[in-house]
Amino acid sequence: MQRAAQVPPLAVVRGEGPWLFDDTGQRYFDTSSSWWVNLFGHADARINAALKDQLETLPHVMLAGCTHAPAVELAERLSALTGGTLGHCFFASDGASAVEIALKMSFHHWRNLGRSDKREFVCLRKGYHGETLGALAVTDVAVFRDAYDPLLMRAHQVMSPDARQAMTGESAADVARRATAELEALLQARHAHIAALILEPLVQGATGMAFYDPAYLRAARKLCDQFDVTLIADEIAVGCGRTGTFFAFEQAALPGEQAIWPDLICLSKGISGGYLPLSLVLSRDSIYEAFLDDDVTRGFLHSHSYTGNALACRAALAVLDRFAQEDVLRHNREQAATLTTALAPLAADPRIEHFRQLGMIWAFDVREPLIGPRFAERFHLAGRAYELLIRPIGRTVYLMPPYVLTEDLSQWLAERLLATLNYVLNQIPPDVDRAPEPPTA
Numbered sequence: 072m073q074r075a076a077q078v079p080p081l082a083v084v085r086g087e088g089p090w091l092f093d094d095t096g097q098r099y100f101d102t103s104s105s106w107w108v109n110l111f112g113h114a115d116a117r118i119n120a121a122l123k124d125q126l127e128t129l130p131h132v133m134l135a136g137c138t139h140a141p142a143v144e145l146a147e148r149l150s151a152l153t154g155g156t157l158g159h160c161f162f163a164s165d166g167a168s169a170v171e172i173a174l175k176m177s178f179h180h181w182r183n184l185g186r187s188d189k190r191e192f193v194c195l196r197k198g199y200h201g202e203t204l205g206a207l208a209v210t211d212v213a214v215f216r217d218a219y220d221p222l223l224m225r226a227h228q229v230m231s232p233d234a235r236q237a238m239t240g241e242s243a244a245d246v247a248r249r250a251t252a253e254l255e256a257l258l259q260a261r262h263a264h265i266a267a268l269i270l271e272p273l274v275q276g277a278t279g280m281a282f283y284d285p286a287y288l289r290a291a292r293k294l295c296d297q298f299d300v301t302l303i304a305d306e307i308a309v310g311c312g313r314t315g316t317f318f319a320f321e322q323a324a325l326p327g328e329q330a331i332w333p334d335l336i337c338l339s340k341g342i343s344g345g346y347l348p349l350s351l352v353l354s355r356d357s358i359y360e361a362f363l364d365d366d367v368t369r370g371f372l373h374s375h376s377y378t379g380n381a382l383a384c385r386a387a388l389a390v391l392d393r394f395a396q397e398d399v400l401r402h403n404r405e406q407a408a409t410l411t412t413a414l415a416p417l418a419a420d421p422r423i424e425h426f427r428q429l430g431m432i433w434a435f436d437v438r439e440p441l442i443g444p445r446f447a448e449r450f451h452l453a454g455r456a457y458e459l460l461i462r463p464i465g466r467t468v469y470l471m472p473p474y475v476l477t478e479d480l481s482q483w484l485a486e487r488l489l490a491t492l493n494y495v496l497n498q499i500p501p502d503v504d505r506a507p508e509p510p511t512a
């Protein structure tokens with residue numbers, strides 16, 4: 072708030088593909104897909120058309136005592152994407168609510184099964200699950216959490232499997248093993264009281280793109296089975312193809328082996344393509360069935376006015392159509408390889424460390440001694456001069472672009488990112504004229 076006068080927010084008036092345009096007509100590449108929500112660019116013709124049709128038909132009806140085709144179809148298609156393993160779908164309207172729902176659902180289902188002592192939650196250090204009180208209680212981001220800490224439910228925090236913690240000679244899988252041991256010790260001791268473990272599969276996003284080995288997910292699945300603990304996969308950031316598979320958790324299984332799944336999946340952000348607020352919690356049939364009872368208080372009650380909004384569901388269907396019709400994941404694999412190659416000089420740059428890429432996420436950390444004051448803010452402002460809308464997290468710079476990369480765009484993006492880094496670290500005035508002519512979208 073205090074910095075708003077020095078760093079005024081960008082007045083965005085128009086979006087087209089990966090570009091945003093401000094009130095002076097300057098364009099910016101949306102490197103973070105507007106907080107990781109926008110999958111197919113801004114003002115996408117096909118999502119627009121689906122929404123216009125829905126707008127003329129049924130913008131919204133309460134999802135209580137009523138239902139509508141977009142919600143039913145969306146639930147069925149998402150369930151099908153889990154091979155039917157997570158056969159049910161609960162609707163809400165934002166990510167934090169999905170997390171609240173998953174936590175409540177886990178606790179309540181154990182209670183209905185006669186195990187009301189199971190009411191504690193386990194989360195990972197460096198995890199982020201949203202900022203309502205329940206979600207914040209399982210979030211480990213000091214800047215969001217500290218002021219409210221006295222209000223929060225107590226949760227168990229265990230070691231993050233963040234691969235950057237590897238000691239000399241250690242692999243990412245070794246770090247995952249150390250983190251697993253800590254989880255196992257906790258579950259061994261407290262399982263009678265623990266309802267659920269919540270985690271972000273493969274990448275802990277909001278705390279700075281902490282990547283970890285999928286071995287951790289396999290181990291967590293085993294331990295949760297062994298100790299009767301609900302496994303909640305918060306796929307709000309990593310779902311919808313971001314890590315290279317539709318659900319990040321799909322990468323938990325070893326190649327050629329049987330798929331493994333969490334018990335609950337939270338989805339939001341990308342699911343509606345960056346158009347409208349929508350979230351969903353997918354659940355296994357066994358959890359659903361624990362709520363079937365004549366006594367309404369044993370049912371699962373959680374309502375938001377705009378739950379399952381028809382426009383948002385229709386946008387989500389248009390997103391799923393793209394995945395079904397265009398082999399988005401293969402396109403992304405090809406484009407990601409191009410961008411990774413274009414970023415190779417940066418990856419080898421001695422001023423940075425931990426260059427990493429998974430699916431459509433790229434990240435690196437600028438070495439601590441070089442960052443100087445207000446690094447993220449200076450980087451953001453320099454980025455604007457190079458036509459990038461970019462917001463580092465601390466000293467972690469990352470790209471999570473919409474799934475519309477081309478070879479030209481990737482080259483351009485890599486050059487502009489390096490130019491921005493050079494400017495910030497050298498304080499050379501930006502000289503956009505010298506940069507290559509940017510391709511038009």
Ligand SMILES: *Cc1c(COP(=O)(O)O)cnc(C)c1O
Nearest residue numbers: 165166167199200201305307308
């Ligand atoms: C963004 C995010 C949330 C919260 O979603 P909101 O819609 O912002 O409430 C929860 N979990 C993860 C992993 C997220 O990235």
